[in-house]
Amino acid sequence: xxxxxxxxxxxxxxxxxxxxxxxxxxxxxxxxxxxxxxxxxxxxxxxxxxxxxxxxxxxxxxxxxxxxxxxxxxxxxxxxxxxxxxxxxxxxxxxxxxxxxxxxxxxxxxxxxxxxxxxxxxxxxxxxxxxxxxxxxxxxxxxxxxxxxxxxxxxxxxxxxxxxxxxxxxxxxxxxxxxxxxxxxxxxxxxxxxxxxxxxxxxxxxxxxxxxxxxxxxxxxxxxxxxxxxxxxxxxxxxxxxxxxxxxxxxxxxxxxxxxxxxxxxxxxxxxxxxxxxxxxxxxx
Amino acid sequence: xxxxxxxxxxxxxxxxxxxxxxxxxxxxxxxxxxxxxxxxxxxxxxxxxxxxxxxxxxxxxxxxxxxxxxxxxxxxxxxxxxxxxxxxxxxxxxxxxxxxxxxxxxxxxxxxxxxxxxxxxxxxxxxxxxxxxxxxxxxxxxxxxxxxxxxxxxxxxxxxxxxxxxxxxxxxxxxxxxxxxxxxxxxxxxxxxxxxxxxxxxxxxxxxxxxxxxxxxxxxxxxxxxxxxxxxxxxxxxxxxxxxxxxxxxxxxxxxxxxxxxxxxxxxxxxxxxxxxxxxxxxxx
DNA sequence: TTGCTCCTCACGTCACGTGAGGTGGC
DNA sequence: TTGCTCCTCACGTCACGTGAGGTGGC
Numbered sequence: 001x002x003x004x005x006x007x008x009x010x011x012x013x014x015x016x017x018x019x020x021x022x023x024x025x026x027x028x029x030x031x032x033x034x035x036x037x038x039x040x041x042x043x044x045x046x047x048x049x050x051x052x053x054x055x056x057x058x059x060x061x062x063x064x065x066x067x068x069x070x071x072x073x074x075x076x077x078x079x080x081x082x083x084x085x086x087x088x089x090x091x092x093x094x095x096x097x098x099x100x101x102x103x104x105x106x107x108x109x110x111x112x113x114x115x116x117x118x119x120x121x122x123x124x125x126x127x128x129x130x131x132x133x134x135x136x137x138x139x140x141x142x143x144x145x146x147x148x149x150x151x152x153x154x155x156x157x158x159x160x161x162x163x164x165x166x167x168x169x170x171x172x173x174x175x176x177x178x179x180x181x182x183x184x185x186x187x188x189x190x191x192x193x194x195x196x197x198x199x200x201x202x203x204x205x206x207x208x209x210x211x212x213x214x215x216x217x218x219x220x221x222x223x224x225x226x227x228x229x230x231x232x233x234x235x236x237x238x239x240x241x242x243x244x245x246x247x248x249x250x251x252x253x254x255x256x257x258x259x260x261x262x263x264x265x266x267x268x269x270x271x272x273x274x275x276x277x278x279x280x281x282x283x284x285x
Numbered sequence: 286x287x288x289x290x291x292x293x294x295x296x297x298x299x300x301x302x303x304x305x306x307x308x309x310x311x312x313x314x315x316x317x318x319x320x321x322x323x324x325x326x327x328x329x330x331x332x333x334x335x336x337x338x339x340x341x342x343x344x345x346x347x348x349x350x351x352x353x354x355x356x357x358x359x360x361x362x363x364x365x366x367x368x369x370x371x372x373x374x375x376x377x378x379x380x381x382x383x384x385x386x387x388x389x390x391x392x393x394x395x396x397x398x399x400x401x402x403x404x405x406x407x408x409x410x411x412x413x414x415x416x417x418x419x420x421x422x423x424x425x426x427x428x429x430x431x432x433x434x435x436x437x438x439x440x441x442x443x444x445x446x447x448x449x450x451x452x453x454x455x456x457x458x459x460x461x462x463x464x465x466x467x468x469x470x471x472x473x474x475x476x477x478x479x480x481x482x483x484x485x486x487x488x489x490x491x492x493x494x495x496x497x498x499x500x501x502x503x504x505x506x507x508x509x510x511x512x513x514x515x516x517x518x519x520x521x522x523x524x525x526x527x528x529x530x531x532x533x534x535x536x537x538x539x540x541x542x543x544x545x546x547x548x549x550x551x552x553x554x555x556x557x558x559x560x561x562x563x564x565x566x567x568x569x570x
Numbered sequence: 571t572t573g574c575t576c577c578t579c580a581c582g583t584c585a586c587g588t589g590a591g592g593t594g595g596c
Numbered sequence: 597t598t599g600c601t602c603c604t605c606a607c608g609t610c611a612c613g614t615g616a617g618g619t620g621g622c
Contacts, residue, residue: 048577201561256567273490281525312586
């Protein structure tokens with residue numbers, strides 16, 4: 001878990017496990033295929049192994065996002081890459097050893113850097129707070145007309161910090177099930193020293209997953225929620241990026257506000273679609 | 286709109302337009318392909334045109350749902366069909382002319398009937414009620430910890446009934462845009478005499494779409510909300526069908542309750558995924 | 571040496587789409 | 597007759613996956 005390699009590149013298999021949580025359908029053969037189509041061009045070791053640097057991985061992420069969110073065929077994605085509109089140099093870190101900015105090279109790389117954002121700091125270790133199992137999610141049927149749900153976004157540092165055992169006790173999920181949710185990228189832990197800690201967001205996800213499981217729905221069926229959220233964020237991203245490029249704290253707030261607006265609208269729309277469909281189902285269409 | 290053919294079958298093109306709202310990726314060539322793979326076997330006219338009866342169309346719907354919701358490859362779908370577990374005879378209507386139950390035929394058809402549900406009646410015409418443009422959706426950022434949104438399901442007949450012009454005025458959408466939403470199956474009208482009327486659900490959808498449009502998001506980008514709702518309902522369906530088969534009004538209520546529960550859980554999970562993703566985006570990951 | 575990961579290259583596959591060349595029906 | 601929809605059949609395409617046969621590195 002804590003083994004960050006001291007070399008600055010990853011092998012194809014390491015890239016795979018890095019991306020699998022965000023992109024469940026990525027595979028080694030897919031990555032090789034993307035290279036064969038000219039979308040990637042990683043360096044090689046003398047013996048022929050591919051070497052993936054930060055910029056390569058960001059480029060790959062971008063490609064996979066385009067496929068998923070915009071349903072673009074690879075040819076179009078390739079064209080956009082060729083136009084050099086996008087920058088994949090990692091922000092907030094020294095440039096990776098392999099040259100792109102500065103020294104000229106004969107391998108086609110990306111244009112000049114223009115950092116996008118940074119500062120995703122490792123949270124300071126907090127004492128483990130055990131949270132007694134709180135009242136379970138308990139939905140009901142009631143009257144409509146209350147307006148859409150408000151989607152809330154804030155960066156309040158979490159007051160909750162649970163070990164995996166504590167999270168397991170609080171939700172009734174086994175450690176295996178928690179691990180599965182984590183592999184699917186639905187849940188995240190924060191490694192602190194030797195153990196991993198789970199925050200309130202993770203607790204919420206685990207709790208919902210436990211409720212689903214009590215209805216017989218397994219974790220793997222829940223991945224579609226992550227996927228649809230990713231699609232949605234992909235749509236929002238196009239509206240948010242122009243604002244975020246300004247980098248001022250005011251722009252940041254503006255982007256957060258817009259994100260909240262869009263999320264609430266999306267929520268209302270999704271709820272309406274779901275009502276329609278469920279009614280059809282219950283009415284026997 | 287009101288032209289229901291007096292023949293009891295549809296041509297392939299008619300089937301296409303019938304299904305396109307629910308299955309945006311269906312095509313004539315896809316339907317023909319499914320037949321070539323042995324998943325469909327429509328009758329033919331003497332001149333070779335395909336004739337699709339109710340049972341054929343239900344079968345096709347089922348296949349398309351399996352593809353979308355369970356991601357099943359066609360071979361597996363074909364096997365399940367061959368095992369004859371599923372029944373596609375339309376409920377609540379006299380059997381379609383082509384024989385499946387009763388007269389033996391040499392064309393492979395589906396096994397014995399076992400009606401699933403019925404009674405989707407045409408609503409009685411209601412007077413048009415103009416609804417003054419109500420306060421727009423207005424989300425905001427506020428504190429968390431309010432528990433998940435409650436998804437509400439009820440069958441209250443709508444108090445709202447708007448013509449397309451009225452809906453257009455109430456939302457600011459053009460008739461073209463409303464038509465587009467309708468073609469995508471996100472919005473439904475109820476044909477009453479010569480004009481179509483839109484209920485409160487349609488009003489809500491149109492209002493949200495208008496708000497999205499004011500951010501520059503077009504209707505076609507909103508289709509993903511319908512798709513993800515369809516996926517979700519596909520998951521719920523497997524839990525609901527066993528209950529619904531009981532046909533008692535108590536079972537119906539039970540199914541509606543469970544549907545509400547599941548929808549609320551799904552909502553909580555989706556919101557958590559969305560918060561994660563949006564935070565990552567805003568923090569510059 | 572063993573086990574694991576990685577490599578290439580050829581071929582397979584899955585789910586369609588396209589396009590030529592033609593017929594049918596109001 | 598015109599325009600539209602429909603037909604078949606062969607071939608193309610898109611995005612990979614597989615599998616043989618081999619090398620590299622701790």
